[in-house]
Amino acid sequence: MKTAVIGSTGYGGAELIRLIEGHPHLELAMLISTSQAGDALSQAYLHLRHLAYTFQELDIAQIGQEAELVFLATPPGVSGELSPQLREKGKLVIDLSGDFRLKDGRSYEAWYNRKAAPDKWLAEAVYGLPEWFAEEIRTADLIANPGCYPTATLLGLLPLLQHRMIDHRALVIDAKSGVTGAGRKVDQSLLFSEVNENLRPYKVDGHQHIPEIEQAAERLAGADVRVRFVPHLVPMNRGILVSLYAPMLHKYTTTEVLHMYREVYEDAPFVRIVESGWPSTKAVQGSNFCDIGIHVDERTGWITVLAVIDNLMKGAAGQAVQNANLRMGWAATAGLMQSPLFP
Numbered sequence: 575m576k577t578a579v580i581g582s583t584g585y586g587g588a589e590l591i592r593l594i595e596g597h598p599h600l601e602l603a604m605l606i607s608t609s610q611a612g613d614a615l616s617q618a619y620l621h622l623r624h625l626a627y628t629f630q631e632l633d634i635a636q637i638g639q640e641a642e643l644v645f646l647a648t649p650p651g652v653s654g655e656l657s658p659q660l661r662e663k664g665k666l667v668i669d670l671s672g673d674f675r676l677k678d679g680r681s682y683e684a685w686y687n688r689k690a691a692p693d694k695w696l697a698e699a700v701y702g703l704p705e706w707f708a709e710e711i712r713t714a715d716l717i718a719n720p721g722c723y724p725t726a727t728l729l730g731l732l733p734l735l736q737h738r739m740i741d742h743r744a745l746v747i748d749a750k751s752g753v754t755g756a757g758r759k760v761d762q763s764l765l766f767s768e769v770n771e772n773l774r775p776y777k778v779d780g781h782q783h784i785p786e787i788e789q790a791a792e793r794l795a796g797a798d799v800r801v802r803f804v805p806h807l808v809p810m811n812r813g814i815l816v817s818l819y820a821p822m823l824h825k826y827t828t829t830e831v832l833h834m835y836r837e838v839y840e841d842a843p844f845v846r847i848v849e850s851g852w853p854s855t856k857a858v859q860g861s862n863f864c865d866i867g868i869h870v871d872e873r874t875g876w877i878t879v880l881a882v883i884d885n886l887m888k889g890a891a892g893q894a895v896q897n898a899n900l901r902m903g904w905a906a907t908a909g910l911m912q913s914p915l916f917p
């Protein structure tokens with residue numbers, strides 16, 4: 575299937591190129607760059623220098639002629655403008671940004687502080703978390719790939735809400751991300767000297783992934799959900815660790831809850847339930863896996879759920895390809911069974 579990537583000089587774009595190159599059914603037809611059109615791919619990415627591609631201008635008419643599937647790995651606000659035009663040309667669109675994740679345009683405008691995409695397209699978009707919303711994704715033409723933090727959070731949280739095991743009004747999510755989560759843009763606060771040997775919270779007063787987590791959680795809880803979410807920046811390249819804490823509604827043991835998670839994710843090839851030791855980011859690096867660990871503290875009645883992903887894989891490009899596989903009826907794992915890089 576002929577595929578175009580918009581935003582191909584960014585980290586998400588580079589990871590998409592790597593995955594599409596190794597995919598049995600996807601063919602890289604166009605790499606779009608608004609800043610490096612005419613340059614060779616190797617000028618942006620040395621690690622991809624064996625691939626003889628040249629970046630092309632952003633030209634919707636040309637994409638219309640040369641590609642059937644378009645991935646957008648662009649900053650907020652870009653896909654909201656471009657995706658409707660691509661959809662009008664009949665393209666299958668998978669958007670890695672947050673532009674189509676929130677159903678309520680006013681919520682997007684409040685949290686992203688920019689104009690939302692038109693309601694018609696927000697209504698058409700389907701939230702692309704394959705382990706939970708596969709039915710809708712199979713027939714979707716505009717797929718909103720989840721954010722990195724929401725992916726790890728929701729994979730850890732939704733089984734508990736589905737089984738009504740926790741008090742959904744008292745959810746605490748402590749999240750940590752490597753620096754590639756912020757993209758390849760130049761930013762003083764992301765300089766080596768400011769990130770290295772440092773651990774810092776950010777957006778403590780409100781992160782744009784909060785309404786996305788709540789929106790998906792409410793679908794499973796059948797009630798309003800409010801989460802306390804605080805992200806932290808960690809001096810490493812890739813990886814997200816989400817530690818989720820909630821009071822349990824009844825007495826359960828760790829063994830009982832683990833059993834429930836194993837059943838829920840029985841047919842989910844990318845979710846691995848960790849039963850000995852604890853999840854760690856290095857154990858998923860470079861892969862599309864999400865590792866989940868559980869501990870029920872019978873003394874306090876609280877549960878701790880620990881979920882790790884590679885933010886650029888299951889948190890972005892890997893999940894986007896997983897959505898393409900689901901939508902096209904290909905094997906869920908097509909092009910995605912890379913084992914993690916270790917150490």
Ligand SMILES: NC(=O)C1=CN([C@@H]2O[C@H](COP(=O)(O)OP(=O)(O)OC[C@H]3O[C@@H](n4cnc5c(N)ncnc54)[C@H](OP(=O)(O)O)[C@@H]3O)[C@@H](O)[C@H]2O)C=CC1
Nearest residue numbers: 581583584585586607608609647648671755757758885890
């Ligand atoms: N990094 C991560 O872990 C995750 C990122 N995301 C989301 O995915 C999207 C991409 O992220 P990421 O790859 O990290 O970001 P980057 O900043 O690394 O890359 C974004 C790319 O978008 C392109 N771009 C910028 N402005 C425009 C424009 N007006 N029109 C078309 N293209 C444009 C740029 O390429 P050029 O200048 O060559 O056009 C740039 O390389 C973002 O919305 C991000 O929030 C989601 C989950 C995880």
Ligand SMILES: CC(=O)N[C@@H](CCC(=O)OP(=O)(O)O)C(=O)O
Nearest residue numbers: 671672721722751752755756782
């Ligand atoms: C480490 C870091 O800065 N991470 C980014 C992830 C942003 C992102 O992926 O944004 P959308 O999903 O909303 O597009 C952040 O916390 O804002």
